[in-house]
Amino acid sequence: MHFPDTQSDHSPSLKPSRKKPMYKIGSALRQFLQQHGREKKYLVNYTDLRRFTYSSPLKDKHGKDTMWETVSYDSRDWDYLREVLVETYAALRTEGDLTFVPQLDLARVDFCPFGNSQPFRIRIVNKFNDNYDHYYVKQADASRIYGLELEHMLSPNRITFLTSGDTLIEEHIPGIPGDVFIQQYMEDPNFNKIRFAKEFVKFNERCFVRLLGDMRSYNFVVNITPDVEDYQYRIRAIDFDQQSYEGRKNLYLCQFLKENYPLVELTLKHLNKDSIEQYQAEERTLMSFRLATSRYRLKHLLDIMHKDEIAPPEKLAQLRQELADHYHEPHFLKCASMGDVVKMHMKQTLRKSMKLLPRVRARYDD
Structure with missing residues (x-):
């Protein structure tokens, strides 16, 4: 998914579900x-x-x-x-x-x-x-x-x-709420727009790869850390209710949520297409290394998630169809649960990075 795609898809109907049911712990x-x-x-x-x-x-x-x-x-x-x-x-x-x-x-x-x-x-x-x-x-x-x-x-x-x-x-996850950050910090003379744009791209990628939805500005916080001659930024999700629940693919990309448009505009202004793709690749590589260190625990979790119901059937059907169309990959249509979709999507997005980790890839494909 490229950031420039955002400019052609500012859909006013792109809103997360108002009320999500609670799913019991199996x-x-x-x-x-x-x-x-x-x-x-x-x-x-x-x-x-x-x-x-x-x-x-x-x-x-x-x-x-x-x-x-x-x-x-x-x-x-x-x-x-x-x-x-x-x-x-x-x-x-x-x-x-x-x-x-x-x-x-x-x-x-x-x-x-x-x-x-x-x-x-x-x-x-x-x-x-x-x-x-x-x-x-x-x-x-x-x-x-x-x-x-x-x-x-x-x-x-x-x-x-x-x-x-x-x-x-x-x-409690400390940080500046994203909506407050947009209102009060983006015009600060010390605000490093390029570094923040890079972090927003990486955060967007992290959410999409593992299908965490509804990352509107008030559902994440921003941490600011003084660094050599400047500042570094880290965006952290604080709301996980919409993990693999929605049917619309774009609801898992915070670049398409209207509350985040000021951050998207900042990113498109200060980063070119090649830089954005570089930062996306960097984050996927880091996620592959994190997967390597947690491979047994992650496989165990996804095996349980495969059998669990955490979204209505119609949302599951919509998401697997949209992802199949997006990647031109019909294997998504065989997913029987949201857990299957998450696993398939991680394979789809991290496959290139995981080629550098053959033993992990073999274990993950089991």
Whole structure:
């Protein structure tokens, strides 16, 4: 997929599904999570957090409304949650080492009534120095868990999350929200437009190869790192609800989402076609090396994903047809599940890079 193609496909109807159903964690996926230390018992339960008594709108530091509400509980529920949420934080951050629990406390619980997972954001504070950290408690969704695992294995970022029955606990991913970055940082005199354009191309490629959809600007964050005489940028996905769910191919390419058009225009202005193709090839090569280091775990996950239902049949049929047309590759039409489509698409996009890794390619083709 070339960036110039974006200019001819600004379709106003290209919108992700408004409401995606939650998919239960099957027994095979549960065993995978247990095997890799993701499943923990006796952590906080999502339904316990739903028992709040009232809520109040949460405003940002500028006094503007956010999409979050701060929730309150009666004293008995608060005392219970205070203990279990701190212990859950310890499980997430220190593998359950409770040594430091006495110096931690629950500062606040926020709730977002919008979105598929309707998450709770938990603020844990260090009583000694008032430093705080966040994590999220959500309803467990199989497609989101596949997205988190693929991000962990195939992106440059490691992801920390746990499941406990039908509850998902995720770490907070720090960074500048993409929509805020577009509004406030793109005109900064220190903003290196060329380096950011390169990162946007690579991020676009990462999402497309593993079929992570709906990467609108508010579903990713930007990290800025000072470097020799300048800055480097890293874009990180923060929402994985749309892992291999949509039927439209272009919904897996963030270059086609209208919220990202300022970034697309920046990229087309500062990078030529050859540079874009170079950066796409670089990212595919890096993904191949990441695949090499996680090949057994990835194969195990894709084998489970092959048998799992994480999208409606009509979306599966649409996506495999669009990918078959795009690559002129009829083998996509034989895919029986979204897991099959992901595996076939990774083979299609990483085949050239994986030729440099023959032993890995042979193992992956098993």
